[in-house]
Amino acid sequence: MAAVAPEDDGGAPVAVRKFDAHSERDRAAVERLERACEVGPSGGKLCLFTDLLGDPLCRVRHSPAYLMLVAEAAGGPLGGAEVVGVVRGCVKTVACGRGSNIFSKVAYLLGLRVSPGHRRRGIGRRLVERMEEWFRQMGAEYAYVATDRDNEPSVRLFTERCGYAKFRTPSVLVHPVFRHDLAPSRSRRIAVVELAPRDAERLYRERLGDVEFFPRDIDAVLSNALSLGTFLAVPDGAARPWRGVDAFLAAPPESWAVASVWNCKDAFRLEVRGAPRLWRAAARATRAADRALSPWLRVPSVPNLFEPFGMHFLYGLGGAGPAAPRMARALCRHAHNLARAAGARVVATEVGACDPLRAGVPHWPRLRAEDLWCIKRLADGYGDGALGDWTKAPPGASIFVDPREF
Incomplete structure (x- = not known):
């Protein structure tokens, strides 16, 4: 050009x-x-x-x-x-x-x-x-x-x-990675199953394929080297034994949730600057308490975000049923443990303002960011006729955030 x-x-x-x-x-x-x-x-x-x-x-x-x-x-x-x-x-x-x-x-x-x-x-x-x-x-x-x-x-x-x-x-919801693993489900009534990329693609296309901004080339996203896996949370009884994605799609449990993990750590690093000294001191204090009292009390500690650090991104979060937020929480805790093993210091996800699963995403309010997506029509499209201009369409419950562009 x-x-x-x-x-x-x-x-x-x-x-x-x-x-x-x-x-x-x-x-x-x-x-x-x-x-x-x-x-x-x-x-x-x-x-x-x-x-x-x-x-x-x-x-x-x-x-x-x-x-x-x-x-x-x-x-x-x-x-x-x-x-x-x-x-x-x-x-x-x-x-x-x-x-x-x-x-x-x-x-x-x-x-x-x-x-x-x-x-x-x-x-x-x-x-x-x-x-x-x-x-x-x-x-x-x-x-x-x-x-x-x-x-x-x-x-x-x-x-x-x-x-x-x-x-x-x-909203971008961020959770720090602690020095200890988190139990995906305290009640032990939720099981987390890892899906193969092809099975994950089938599930996404059938259950989330009409979510706003869902990428048509989801197969390329899931098979990318930076995608660390797709995980499905279901009631423990539905996973023992796990009969495969075909059986799940034919008769899903009342509540379930799915999410995938993307490795931003090997693509870019972040660093927080401008934090008051008091914040830095408080963060150091939580880490000191964590070292002194773990593994007995497992004190929630703030990792060092004031020097370059890596992040994992949770994408494709979706689900259904009254217990879906609890299922989403189990997936987030599982993602935390993956990030801890990989050396990432935070796990982030981005959810729509009306997404019912938002209530299940653990995060620290101090680390949250409020996004604004702006859109412009470049050419005629979005189903000329009844549906009209997408820029004027009201929001749906969920939004799919492509990890390749986070």
């Missing part, structure tokens, strides 16, 4: 071009830019810094089609061009939800960063507009983006300048 014509925005001329994955200069420049930019709200609140482990494409390269753009300004070090902005995008086919079994080709825009010294010059908007050109070339009908609800500059950029509409308000 050729660069756009350089434009003068009151500062140095800026050009947008495709990121060169084979260029050490590009890779180093993007890494410097990522380190200079915080993720999340500013104004004295905690900020999350992301280390991409030397791979700027790690958050999109597992998607069916992806692109990364950089913005360059003249007058960089030694008189050369300086990378002052970056954005990533990918295109896939997903379900539109509402039980319609209608799929749409959508684009996801993520990782928008602009150097602190070059903000408020239109660079972010230029990157978004150029990425949208590629989205349209790829046949995408909609584009959407996730941002922190409290990040007012980001929300204004998309809703006021780029034509996006506020769409969904899911």
